[in-house]
Amino acid sequence: MTHPRSERPNIVFILTDDHAAHAIGCYGSQVNQTPHLDRLAAAGARLDACFCTNAICSPSRASILSGTYSHVNGVTSIYSQIDYRVPNFPQALRESGYRTALFGKWHLGEQEPHLPRPEDFDAWQVFPGQGEYFDPEMITADGTTRVPGYATDIVTDLSLDWLDQQSGAEPFCLMIHHKAPHRPWQPHPKHRDLYPVGSIPEPATLFDDYETRSDAARAATMKIADDLPDHDLRVAMPPELAGEENREERTRWFYQHYLREYLQTVQSVDDNVGRVLDYLDDHGLVDNTIVVYTSDQGFFLGDHGWYDKRFIYEESLRMPFLVRWPGRISPGTTVDEIITNVDFAATFLDACGLKPGDVLPTGQGRSALPLLEGERPDDWPRSLYYRYWEHDDPNHHAWAHYGVRTATHKLIYFYADGLGTDGSSDRVFPPAWELYDLVADPNELTNIADDPAAAEIRAELERELARLQERYEDVPHATSPPG
Numbered sequence: 001m002t003h004p005r006s007e008r009p010n011i012v013f014i015l016t017d018d019h020a021a022h023a024i025g026c027y028g029s030q031v032n033q034t035p036h037l038d039r040l041a042a043a044g045a046r047l048d049a050c051f052c053t054n055a056i057c058s059p060s061r062a063s064i065l066s067g068t069y070s071h072v073n074g075v076t077s078i079y080s081q082i083d084y085r086v087p088n089f090p091q092a093l094r095e096s097g098y099r100t101a102l103f104g105k106w107h108l109g110e111q112e113p114h115l116p117r118p119e120d121f122d123a124w125q126v127f128p129g130q131g132e133y134f135d136p137e138m139i140t141a142d143g144t145t146r147v148p149g150y151a152t153d154i155v156t157d158l159s160l161d162w163l164d165q166q167s168g169a170e171p172f173c174l175m176i177h178h179k180a181p182h183r184p185w186q187p188h189p190k191h192r193d194l195y196p197v198g199s200i201p202e203p204a205t206l207f208d209d210y211e212t213r214s215d216a217a218r219a220a221t222m223k224i225a226d227d228l229p230d231h232d233l234r235v236a237m238p239p240e241l242a243g244e245e246n247r248e249e250r251t252r253w254f255y256q257h258y259l260r261e262y263l264q265t266v267q268s269v270d271d272n273v274g275r276v277l278d279y280l281d282d283h284g285l286v287d288n289t290i291v292v293y294t295s296d297q298g299f300f301l302g303d304h305g306w307y308d309k310r311f312i313y314e315e316s317l318r319m320p321f322l323v324r325w326p327g328r329i330s331p332g333t334t335v336d337e338i339i340t341n342v343d344f345a346a347t348f349l350d351a352c353g354l355k356p357g358d359v360l361p362t363g364q365g366r367s368a369l370p371l372l373e374g375e376r377p378d379d380w381p382r383s384l385y386y387r388y389w390e391h392d393d394p395n396h397h398a399w400a401h402y403g404v405r406t407a408t409h410k411l412i413y414f415y416a417d418g419l420g421t422d423g424s425s426d427r428v429f430p431p432a433w434e435l436y437d438l439v440a441d442p443n444e445l446t447n448i449a450d451d452p453a454a455a456e457i458r459a460e461l462e463r464e465l466a467r468l469q470e471r472y473e474d475v476p477h478a479t480s481p482p483g
């Protein structure tokens with residue numbers, strides 16, 4: 001069957017949860033294979049400096065939809081509610097004649113009765129909260145239902161079924177929002193022999209001792225050797241690995257076991273991306289459909305001895321972003337300019353022939369379409385602003401911070417003084433700065449914030465941080481140093 005061709009492009013937006021770029025083949029993964037994602041990348045563009053602006057689930061989703069920072073859309077943490085007065089790009093597309101649908105993870109407040117659901121879409125079916133991997137409960141416009149099967153397959157089935165029902169000439173925007181590969185990892189049984197324990201290469205920073213860091217890194221309870229909850233793994237740690245003297249062996253044991261689960265869960269995502277690409281091939285939809293694959297943020301794959309995300313450090317900051325649009329984006333394109341999740345909405349609206357400033361007046365991003373098409377605008381931003389608000393949460397104890405990243409450096413300020421939001425701690429911590437030279441020290445192991453040789457670049461980045469906070473109208477924390 002061939003779908004009618006619309007004048008404007010369709011969008012298929014595939015979003016996963018916590019899929020780090022360094023677990024994707026075309027990004028140089030050392031730990032797994034993702035043939036279908038690689039196939040998507042080869043046919044279009046791979047963004048190599050795509051970053052989130054707040055590395056946690058709900059906030060990134062709100063920024064993607066609305067093209068705004070957390071302090072504008074209200075979703076500073078997973079506990080906060082989106083401000084539905086802030087418009088989002090699927091609404092704007094729908095108002096301009098697009099058919100819209102969203103299946104899978106929403107996680108913007110739908111888990112409580114009477115809270116908003118994705119009702120601005122023509123069709124939707126979502127998990128409550130994080131959702132479940134097997135036989136998941138799902139919320140529909142008519143109530144809740146339990147759907148037999150595996151979540152990643154189900155979300156794809158719902159998406160392709162919806163495409164099957166579309167026969168008009170209007171363009172569509174289909175958002176396929178997988179819950180995978182979020183913890184606790186539960187792979188599909190057919191993948192349970194992949195990446196066996198003992199076979200997975202270790203990251204260079206697995207045994208990071210945080211020697212030059214602020215106390216924030218030491219305080220975070222995201223260490224695979226100490227903090228990974230039992231329910232995240234299929235097997236319990238052997239008791240002989242307990243104790244400080246067995247720390248190295250224990251770290252290695254946890255690394256192999258947890259990354260196995262993670263990578264197996266990713267494999268189903270890759271399979272299902274392949275199903276979507278095959279569907280588009282089989283239905284004459286390739287030429288006029290923009291296909292995007294991204295994840296709400298990255299993830300520590302044992303990097304720095306951690307799992308989870310939250311920090312502005314590279315592994316969690318970086319988002320994979322692959323996009324195919326035949327005729328507009330040349331196969332094999334790579335983009336090095338800094339693009340953030342706040343830019344996505346403007347990019348999609350621009351690609352669909354709408355003026356982002358007109359239909360999304362609250363948007364703070366900029367269309368990256370020229371970059372995808374191989375142009376290099378002279379005035380493209382050379383830095384990004386980041387802010388993690390969920391201060392000292394009871395499970396991970398990551399401190400609130402903000403920072404700026406350029407192509408060569410990153411400045412971070414942990415303003416943790418006990419005034420965090422949304423159920424966070426009232427414990428008091430010393431504020432702290434970190435500065436990294438990303439060229440000399442890409443793994444961010446040496447904090448040079450107090451190195452006299454770095455004083456000039458630090459001062460420059462402090463000015464840039466203040467400029468970005470003013471530009472985005474975020475309010476620096478009260479304990480920020482003056483100036």
Ligand SMILES: [Ca+2]
Nearest residue numbers: 017018057296
């Ligand atoms: Ca996430």
